[in-house]
Amino acid sequence: NAGVTQTPKFRVLKTGQSMTLLCAQDMNHEYMYWYRQDPGMGLRLIHYSVGEGTTAKGEVPDGYNVSRLKKQNFLLGLESAAPSQTSVYFCASSSGEGSETQYFGPGTRLLVL
Amino acid sequence: GQNIDQPTEMTATEGAIVQINCTYQTSGFNGLFWYQQHAGEAPTFLSYNVLDGLEEKGRFSSFLSRSKGYSYLLLKELQMKDSASYLCAVRDSDYKLSFGAGTTVTVRA
Numbered sequence: 001n002a003g004v005t006q007t008p009k010f011r012v013l014k015t016g017q018s019m020t021l022l023c024a025q026d027m028n029h030e031y032m033y034w035y036r037q038d039p040g041m042g043l044r045l046i047h048y049s050v051g052e053g054t055t056a057k058g059e060v061p062d063g064y065n066v067s068r069l070k071k072q073n074f075l076l077g078l079e080s081a082a083p084s085q086t087s088v089y090f091c092a093s094s095s096g097e098g099s100e101t102q103y104f105g106p107g108t109r110l111l112v113l
Numbered sequence: 114g115q116n117i118d119q120p121t122e123m124t125a126t127e128g129a130i131v132q133i134n135c136t137y138q139t140s141g142f143n144g145l146f147w148y149q150q151h152a153g154e155a156p157t158f159l160s161y162n163v164l165d166g167l168e169e170k171g172r173f174s175s176f177l178s179r180s181k182g183y184s185y186l187l188l189k190e191l192q193m194k195d196s197a198s199y200l201c202a203v204r205d206s207d208y209k210l211s212f213g214a215g216t217t218v219t220v221r222a
């Protein structure tokens with residue numbers, strides 16, 4: 001039982017390049033989330049999904065797209081990276097039930113030059 | 114949306130007690146979570162409150178007052194390994210979390 005995994009762990013991009021971050025969970029969770037974490041600002045929700053085939057915008061969705069084609073996977077895409085997207089990205093999943101917490105992946109550090 | 118405030122930094126001595134306060138303004142409150150995050154790592158779950166009162170879990174306790182929009186996390190018998198960032202997060206009716214900026218706790222010998 002791996003929990004929540006993220007690939008890659010670290011990436012350097014040039015401005016204008018594109019990339020996809022992959023999140024996978026093996027807990028059969030319905031809800032999945034993508035956050036970014038920047039110094040002094042805490043975790044901010046980019047996009048989330050309440051089930052396979054669904055996606056919704058969070059607090060800071062601009063410049064990102066997501067897809068949830070399979071229940072266990074949630075992909076975050078950057079079509080044209082900008083230096084402002086330099087951040088640490090965390091994926092999380094939860095069952096959404098009662099006191100059930102969100103479980104976080106180990107994070108992806110992205111540097112956009 | 115949610116507006117969540119917590120202190121930026123706190124310092125305490127090994128063996129002491131520290132209380133981290135969190136205040137929030139919410140639309141659709143559905144629970145409050147506390148997470149611990151060590152530098153370079155992912156947040157990990159500490160506690161959950163949805164009703165008013167105190168929840169105790171070993172050395173950690175969390176309190177909630179919904180009418181005041183207030184919570185605190187109490188860390189007792191501090192250990193060096195407790196040096197970390199502590200995140201307050203409020204869940205809304207859509208099961209989304211809004212996080213405070215985090216409180217960095219430094220434990221000194």
